Amino acid sequence: MKADRDHILGQVLDVAAMRAAEAALIDGGTPAQALMETAGRALGEWARRLGAGRPVTVLCGPGNNGGDGYVAARHLMEHGVAVTVIAARQPMTPEATAARALFAGEVGAPGAFPHGSLLLDCLFGSGLSRPLPDDVFFLLTGLAERHTLRIAADLPSGIEADSGAVLNPGLPACDVTVALGAWKHAHFAMPAAPLMGALRLVDIGVAAVPAAARVLGKPRIAPPAPDAHKYKRGLLGIVAGAMPGAALLSAEAAQRSGAGYVKLLAPSRPEGVPPSLVCDVTDLAALSDPRMAAILVGPGLGRSADAEARLAAALDADRPVVIDADALVLLRPESPGTAPRILTPHEGEMAALEAAFGLIATGTRRARAAALAEAAQAIVLLKGPDSLIAAPGGDVIVSPRASAWLSVAGSGDVLAGIIASRLAVHGDAFLAAHEGLWLHGEAARRCGPAFTAGDLAAATGYALSAALP
Template identity: 55%
Template sequence: MPHTDTPHLGQILTVQQMRDAEQALIDAGSSVDALMQIAGRGAADWIWRLSAHRRVTVLCGPGNNGGDGYVIAEAIRERGGHAEVVAPTEPKTDAAKNARALFGGEVLAPDAEAHGDVLVDCLFGSGLTRPLNEEHFALLTRLAGHHRHLVAVDLPSGIQSDSGMLLNEALPHYDLTIALGAWKFAHYLMPAAAKMGRMQLIPIGVDPVEGAAMALQAPVVRAPAPDSHKYRRGLLAVVGGHMPGAALLAAVAAQGAGAGYVKLFAESKRNAPADLVVETGSLNEVLTDDRNSAVLVGPGLGRDGTARERLAVALADPVTAVVDADALVLLSPRSLAERKGETIATPHEGELVALERSFELDGAGSRPDRALALARASGMVVVAKGPDTVIAAPDGRLACAPRATSWLSTAGTGDVLAGVIASRAATGLSAFDAACEGVWLHGEAAHLCGPAFTAGQLAAKVPEALAGHL
């Protein structure tokens, strides 16, 4: 994983893992009430900044998420702000009851006409497994319509934490979501993540959880050693095919992502920039070069007999192989049977389904479940790419990428991603780390582009994205 000074703050926990982590804190001498105060007051800091002394309405449910809401409302009231609570039901847990008793402000009935600038949703948290009932859903949507800004505490109500699925349709869109204790999968998975707006984490002292997924962190990229040369920095071989433009695009992106030497195998040098080496000879000669550090195959490859042959030759090279696009459709367990190097697969949803069929997987479960199942069955690092990209390793490591700009939804950006990942692998990183760094740099390059860019413009921003993490 990329470096962070506090890696455990990037962990992503399931509902059960979060419950166990909180229980561990309680067993160590804390209490539910103490943790609620830490979480609620930490959330109140962010809400106070957003509200800027304007009116705040806190919607409190019956459980501990509602208890967090009472703490938030009291913390704002203590600062001299105006915070009122709307509660459709009385608190049902001891900690929520205690937080309600400590709140010195007004608690309104659900039929009250509450208006304000900020609505804080503390109706239900990460433990929700069924849709909001008609009464609660109507209350949430009515209050959302009467406030300018919406804040969700832990998760928006009506979302399943572990899968990121919407339990109710037409849920509001939030300006800010404040995660409590640790990130949850729904913070990173679609369609839930699209509802959450900006996200902040409030730590409560949770220890690292063994085997937890991680939120992708910004990498720390190191400059080449003073005595480096092009081969020491890494030689990447890119295999072209039926549509030469895709492989050319991937190769250009790879040039800016750290590899010292990118060599494209293609049938023609047409349209290639002067600084890109293009080999038009035998693919066997290109891929038996013992100076190769990594190979990329798939962009524009095609799916005919020639394409199958090129894939087989590429996979015979005992270096890290990045397999993308058409090559993923041709890939099978037999293709990998004699692989000596690591393999990274970069499927979009349709290609992920095709791989699941090839490896006799049922495709059940959440996106992380599916990526992990494929990684374990195939032995590959799997980059399940899309608006909620997930990276899974055969040993069970799992990383979720932050939301990237939706302007990435344009032709050719997947070829750029494959080139960037392959380039990072060529520098000597492990397959998992190369995938993580490549996904991050790809997203960063997209942010640097601004709106409405082409894949070529995205590739041109990769060096700037890399420079930002030296």
């Protein structure tokens, strides 16, 4: 039962789905006021704990987000915390009006600018779609400057929930954002995500929503079976190209990510190949080995006629394949092969793929990734500070913010090697993308600041250990 609830709490809802989920709770017999009590008291408790009992200012808007703020203020008062409530606008919903009536303290006018330890932003939640009015924006920023800590109720005010757009330039960053009922896409999407601070979630009983996106979670990776050998664990072929250093980085990461046998497929042995890595100079003939479980093509491939031929050979082998880097620019809808594919573009490669597949590059990143996944019939891992995974049919996984130190040359080659290794282990493309993205982020976390791609590849085995039972 707990596992089911944990799965539900990992879902990410758009505004329409969140409203429908709340309506379903109310139709099922939970009064709207009871939902507000649950959310507001949880907000108040977060403010009490983070503020360590010090004074709190609660900034309330006119809707139910403001109603949550009045409940939070009442909770704080009941626990002996000094509370100042400021109403940017008067309540306009029945629930917010009722919550305001139950708050026994004074409510200040928008002109007040008290100093305090903690500001609780309950102005506007996930329904906001236009910029804050000038007077409200001035009030919010002025109060933010006068408080040491800032907590946002559901979302920082001035953020569009579905896209992650920042509707008012210059919005203050929060220290903590407490999501109410379910995660929203803006919690993980740029440019809003850096304004969120630490993310926390309040469970109000929302049920599972079909086809909802999910947050990337720690995978459960099984160790090799007692009777395992190198081929049972998975043979991975990595096609080297004009710049073999990138493929070597991928291979180093792949060796530490679970595959039993990693072969670098190159026409000659490049410099720097470690003794532990097999370099098959019979080259692409090895792709026909029936034991070949998966192929990685793209890192350091180049874009020459020879690179096109090497990509075609990798796809002709019709094995599960990870297509990365230069190979993404060379890929076409008519490219051969029917085996499972994982595409790992960054933004520039994504634009090239959209052009090749006749797609219009509009909408959110998740909508674009989903459109490409459908057109290419492949798993798409769209890389960036807000990486996400999309599958044909609509499954989407969004990633929490990983270390910004991942923005280093070779990081993508390491990620491709990890994913390809996991694909060689079990052959499930969506699962391999999930495992690879999580392991990549965990390896970065273990590296600390200012690491190289080589450091990242070396840390992959330690990341893998964190996902074992």
